[in-house]
Amino acid sequence: MFETIVLFFMTGTGNSYQVAAWFAEKAAALGVEVQMQQIKRANLSLEPKRSTLCVFAFPTHGFTAPWLLLKQILCLPRGKGTAAAILPLRAGTRIKGISFPGMEGTAGYLAACLLLWKGYRVKGVLGIDMPSNWTAVHWGLSKENTEFIIAAAEPKVKHFANVILNRQVYFDGIVPFLIGLWLAPISVMYLLLGQLMLSKLFFASDKCISCRKCAKLCPKQAIIMAGSNRKRPYWTYSCDSCMACMNYCPYGAVEVSPIIGILFYFIGTIPISTYILSHFVPLPLSWLPISWSGIIQYIYILISVFLAYRLLHTALGWRFFSMFLSKLSHTRYFRRYHAPNINVKDFILSYEVAVDTKNELMYDNRNNK
Ligand SMILES: Cc1cc2nc3c(=O)[nH]c(=O)nc-3n(C[C@H](O)[C@H](O)[C@H](O)COP(=O)(O)O)c2cc1C
Structure with missing residues (x-):
């Protein structure tokens, strides 16, 4: 039996925390010492020992593991044979009584390879379906479907823990891993570009009261409060699109706008970049894996979208404009989601940011019905 279990969890809407808590419950029942650590911007602390087991629970993003998790695994000390187990979470759904699994792709085994490389002994990988939290693209699941998916996940996690x-x-998920390898170009595009662009689709609607809860909650501290008169949330490129801000905002003020998306698409592809590329960039160099023009285009997109978002943020200071954009946003009409049995203060306690956890960050159930 292990002497200590360190449960590392990265979570946007509480699902991964819930999965880590189930594992912890099982370990505590066996009398093992359990530590919970949130994967966030600061480095994880771990004293590698053969009698220690590290468990990683985290959401799948873009058919692979999120940047934050990969970076934090790389920053861990050498494993010296410390055991590790990995639980990538997937987007489970249920439509008309039929359950559909999510797709973890390379998430679990990519984390496993990095851990092996760092000298850890990987003992298991298991993908777990929890209710999908991507409320930027679909409405949150109903209470009934949420409960059904969670009830199915709990025994799987506990069996794995046992x-x-x-x-x-315990190794599972070879087929999703192979599909994930096939989908790897999408995952790479997601990590290099998709996630950055998604961060710029967030905006605070006219319902925002500048309470800063979104900024305090963000595991990457990717939201800053900006603006000359009234400070409003501004999403920086370090956002991982974990959905914490959108799903825990008590006023339902965090929205995603497809109009901004279309606008940024045109800004990123307008003839300016074509002009720069055709006039000032030399012919592609064949020894490089990607052409110079690809790199210039990438930099151009990042800079132009950054500038456009700054302008947009200023314009959102006009109440009429933010109301207009919000009314045209599909997410205004979406039900939000967060893990039902988890209060955000359960995991927010590990933050450095001083947060009044007394009800202040309690989720308002209005959105979860
Ligand atoms: C931006 C984004 C991308 C996602 N990509 C995937 C995916 O590729 N495959 C999948 O099964 N689930 C995907 N999901 C769903 C989450 O992994 C899943 O809902 C998870 O349970 C969320 O856990 P958390 O509440 O701990 O953040 C995605 C969610 C978000 C927000």
């Missing part, structure tokens, strides 16, 4: 805690191995 096997791993008894020092056996």
Whole structure:
């Protein structure tokens, strides 16, 4: 039996925290010391020992593991044979009584490879379906469907925990991994560009009262409060699109706008870049994996979208404009989602930012019905 279990969890809407908590419950029942650590911007602390088991629970993003998790695994000390188990979460859904699994792709095994490379002994990988939290693209699941998916996930996690805690191995998800390898170009595009662009689709609607809860909650501290008169949230490129801000805002003020998306698409592809590329960039160099023009285009997109978002943020200071954009946003009409049995203060406690956890960050159930 292990002496200590360190549960690392990265979470946007509480699902991964819930999964880590189920694992912790099982370990505590066996009398093992359990530590919970949130994967956030600051480096994780770990003293590698053979008697320690590290467990990683995190959401899948773009058919792979989020940047934050990969970066934090790379920053861990050398494993020296410390055991590790990995739980990538997927977007489970249920439509008309039929359940559909999510797709973790390379998420679990990419994390496993990095851990092996760092000297950890990987004992298990298991993808877990929890209710999908991507409320930027679909409405949150109903209470009934949410409960159904969670009830199905709990015994799987506990069984996995039991096997791993008894020092056996449990590997699953080879088929999703192979599909993930096939989808790898999408994952790479997601990590290099998609995630950055998604961060710039967020805006605070006229319902925002500048309470800063979104900024305090953000695991990457990617939201800054900006503006000359009234400070409003501004999403920087370090946002991982984890959905915490959107789903925990008590006023339902965080929205995503397809109009901004279309605008940024045109800004990123307008003839200016074509002109720059055709007049000032030399012929592609064949020894490079990607052409110079690709790199210039990439930099151009990042800079132009950054500038356009700054302008947009200023314009959102006009109440009429933010109301107009919000009314045209599909997310204004979407139900939000967060793990129902988890209060944000359960995991926010580990933040450095001083947060009044007394009800202040309690989720308002209005949005979850
Ligand atoms: C930007 C984004 C991308 C996602 N990509 C995937 C995906 O590729 N495959 C999948 O199964 N789930 C995907 N999901 C769903 C989450 O992994 C899933 O809902 C998870 O349970 C969320 O956990 P959390 O509440 O701990 O953040 C995505 C969610 C978001 C917000």
